[in-house]
Amino acid sequence: MQSIQLIIANKKNEQHAKREIEYCYEHVRMFKSRLTSMGLTPDDFQRIEDLSKFPIFEKKEFRKHFPAGIFAGRYSLDDARLSRSPSSGTTGDRLVTFEFGTLLLERAINCSETLPKIATAFSATPRKHVRYAAPNCSDVECANPNSTMEDRLMKDGTLILPVYHDLLTTPEHMLDRAIEEIESYQPNLYYIDATHFAFLVRHAKKRNKVLPEAPIVATFSNVTKIAKAQINEMFSENAVKQLVSMSEFGWVAMECEHGHLHLNSKSFIFEFINEAGEPASVNELAEVIITSLDQGALPHVRYRTGDMYRLQKGNCSCGSSSPVVTFEGRKSDFIYLQDTFVTPNDVDEAIGVPSGLALYQLVQKEQTVFELRVIVNEHWLQSSEQQLNQRLSTLLGSNTELNIVKVPYIETGRSGKFRTCMPCEQGE
Amino acid sequence: MNNAMQSFDLRDDFPFLSRQIDGVDVVYLDSAATSLKPNCVIEAITHFYQNVATNVHRGKSYVTEEASNIYEQTRYKVANFIRCSGNEVVFCKNTTEAINMVALGLELDSDDWILVCSDAHHSNFLPWQQNAKTRYVGLLDDGSLDLETYYKLLEEKPKLAAITHCSNATGLYLPVKEMIEAAHKHGVLTLMDAAQSIPHKAIDVQSLDVDFMAFSAHKVLGPTGLGILYGKKALLEELKPMQWGGGMVDWVALDNTQTRKLPHRLEAGTPNISAVFGFNAALDYIDKLGMENIEKYDNFLSDYIVSKILENKRLTIIGGVGHARSSTTSFSIQGVSNLDDLSRILSDSYGIICRTGHLCAQPLVSAVAGEQVMRISAYVYTTTEDIDFFFNSLSEILDFM
Incomplete structure (x- = not known):
């Protein structure tokens, strides 16, 4: 090779x-x-x-x-x-x-030469981008529930939508406000964290709202298949495009x-x-x-x-x-097993897009003991759980123990980003 | 765990169990007062003071962020532990303070009254007695709560029903799910004191649908000085902060103050950060043992203790038998009204630490026993040998009384 x-x-x-x-x-x-x-x-x-x-x-x-x-x-x-x-x-x-x-x-x-529609949206004037992702500062100053749209409109035309640091604790009125602000601002680009935006999209569906069309670039953290599917369901088959962006460099890679x-x-x-x-x-x-x-x-x-x-x-x-x-x-999210490891992408492939699954997190409690925490809705089937169990057990190996636990809440990391895989600390 | 009906074999994890009093090994049977702390909890507290040391949510230093991260991560762990959202978990000083926060924060009208249960610890009794109009649910002859009266009084629509999941005196569990459901049918809020149940049972606040719940970290292998108030988000939003000060505000002007979002709006002042670090480690420890295993073992110990009490004709169990109870059990002793001497002998000659008195539940103990009772309470590190040793020692002393 x-x-x-x-x-x-x-x-x-x-x-x-x-x-x-x-x-x-x-x-x-x-x-x-x-x-x-x-x-x-x-x-x-x-x-x-x-x-x-x-x-x-x-x-x-x-x-x-x-x-x-x-x-x-x-x-x-x-x-x-x-x-x-x-x-x-x-x-x-x-x-x-x-x-x-x-x-x-x-x-x-x-x-964005890889994807001309993003290049066009990115350089369109007036620039009307909306950002829906973890507030990038500590809880003390950010995500103030009383901030106004004007407070969050940046000089470059980016509107930062309101959201709590710990995403799932964002109150409904704030989700409603984010939707209203999108409707009022009519963005020409969504610059989002896929898990965050999928959460907003789920809420919009609950309210029978349809968000305005615009290209969507998903960055900040892993784009899971499930989040992508939830967003695409509202927009179009191929709406969400992954962007790898680093604060050190800016845009590093983009999906075509x-x-x-x-x-x-x-x-x-x-x-x-x-x-x-x-x-x-x-x-x-x-x-x-x-x-x-x-x-x-x-x-x-x-x-x-x-x-x-x-x-x-x-x-x-x-x-x-x-x-x-x-x-x-x-690398810090890799799950190390006895002789090998699995990546968050491997896990996401194994999870796939089962019906009724809203959000998941795989927690490695000990080297061979795992808990898959899932937030599910009424479309979740017992058979989905069995299939999921089978697929993940195949990935993690037959000598591992896996429990699938339905939970009402999964916390974000302190950065405000979701981690789909939580490996145990070495030596545990 | 060796097997479900044997001990967890955790003695090496609890340094206090190596303690001797005058050369005698201690036997700790006072876990309802406070649990022992495993090494990992002690190390986490030391780690905070040695390596982190800073305040939380104040300033931008690297270690301040580290401190804030662990602090908030602990909140998330608590949320997962009781199955709620992170912003429904408020850190405070202890169970007592958590209940006072609700009693004072509800801003009760002069028409409001509170339904209080006579099996309550003083913590779930006095905050209501001192701040609201109250009506009481009494006890049956065997010391269990008169549930019929409870359900009847709900019809008269109190503002809130203050209930106790597990009595600190009798160890009896109440059918709280039914009690909460009945309260809600009449539009009555519920507050549950879970200080004595949380160490032994998995509690799912969503499934219980309880409005407020209070407990202390130190009963669950955690440090003292840390309490948790759970509240439904919408209700916590309405609660008037009991204290005002730093850390709870977004903006302060001379004529206007804007509080922070939940849960921080209810956490004024520097919190007990080292205790939160310790509790983080305690929750990990509990998670490794598994709440299911802990509950099984607790049931086993509870049955074992009850059988031992029933073997001794001079002992009368408080709260009767046949009810669901934890491994916290009290009894009175025929012919011995002042238990102080007995307690001292058990401690000084046998190394046994247990509890006598009214157990901060005077209405209950006075009504049922009339005088002092003796309580033993076990936890994950307790063995059947500890319990045997206690009852054998008690018999030996009672031969002289």
Whole structure:
């Protein structure tokens, strides 16, 4: 099998990578200091293959060195050119990133070449996007039930819809208000977390409301089949499109019209590293390492994302030349069994879209003991439960114990995002 | 668990069980007063003070967020434990405070009255007696609640019926599902004191349809100083905060204050964060044991204790036999009216920790026993050997009384 070390769109990007390293060495204290300690200078990175000599950096290093050690210049945090992207981190590993708004826009446009209707909606004027996802700050300030639409309308035309941090505790009147605001704003793009939006869509159906048509990009967390199906049911068969967006980089990958996820290889260099830390093969599970190319305010070279993918072979039938991947989930959400592991994507495939299932969460209580928590409605069948049990038991192995428990409530993580898989802590 | 009818074999997890008094191993039979704490709970509290240390929901530091995360994660665990939503779980000081929050927060009119049951702990008695008009449901001769009167008084439409799931004195369970359903038929709110039932039974507030429920962490292997008030969302929204201060407001101006959303609007001031950390660990521990196993074992211990009491002719069980009860049981002793000396001998000579007196349920104990009673109460770490040792020791002492 061929090893895939680097995904590079074209020769021009090879030059950009070289220039990015020089730029980082000259302007970013953290990078220079690390390269110096390793006895490296930009001259050591003449060929693109030399990138592997560059140390891999993790999120915590960017947190630790922010801002003085990682900004490529003396930018003020309230510089109007900079866009601030806070991330609470799904597992509590928070980070704040700044980048030029123009660069983020360019990256988004590059990414959305995969799906022109998103590109059109994204650059339409006036910009009327609605965002329905976890409030990205702590409970104290956010999700104030008394905030007005004006309070939540951003300068760039994005309307942040009201929602509680712990999604399922959002009161009905607030859900009604979110629906009213969508109707009144008539968005030209939905920018949503699929689990959150599916919850809103379920409520809209209960109220016999139909939300206005507009392209839907689902980001922030895993897009489960069940959430996708619930949203598509209101809009259209192929309405929800997955977008992988990171606060560090902006838009990283987008699903095409044919349902495949394409990397934004025009804006970044991607590396695929397997569990052993080696370059991964096609279809091998791998963590993605990203290098930015556009000499921004806060450049990243060989940044460890913690996101796991499989690179697919061949070109997509949609005609895009961007590499196709499947997103397998965050590494921290993997469920480790005795000799193997399963990914959130494996679990989601096994769950599928059984009738009557609204929401699920698989909790690993001990290494071989699992609880599948499900919120179901009146269409849930006993036979669905048996089939689900069978499919998951096959996935998790015959020596595991699985209990399916119907619950009225599943909490979000403290980041406000849902985690479909809750592995037990190592050693438990 | 070795098997359903044997002990869980948890003694190594509970450091207090290694304690000796004058060289004698302690036998702990006072779990209804407070449960012992497993190592994981003690470690979680220590971890908070050693490694986290900060306040919750205040400021933006990394560790403040860590503290807030565990704090809110515990709330979610409680919600899963009793099957409700996260914002229906209010942290407070203890069961007593939780009930007072409702008694004061309902803002009762002069026409409102509360139906109070005579089997109640003082915590579910005095907040009503001191803040509202009350009418009481009495006891039958054997110490069980006069349910006929309860159902009858509901017809006169009290504002709220304050009921006790499991008596701290008799250990008897009430048919709370039926009692709540009957109350709702008459439009009567319900508050259930679950302090003595929550350690032993899985409670599903949705299925019970109870309006408010109160319990304390320290009865369920958790630390002292942490109580939980459950309330239906719509009712908690209406509750006037009992206390005002930091952490419960979104906006404060000189002439206007806007409270935060549930549950924080009812949690003024710095909470008992270390206790919440400890309770988080306790809930994990309970989850590993499994509530079903705990309930089975409790039933077994309850039957065992009752059989031991019935073997001794000088002992009279409070609350009669044949009712559903937990492993908390009280009895009076023929010919011994002051039990203080007996309690001291049991403690000092035999290392046994149990309870005597009116058990914070004076109306019940006075009505049924007339004087002090002795109570033993078991939990997951209690063994039949502990119970045998207690009854053998008691017999030995009673030969001198």
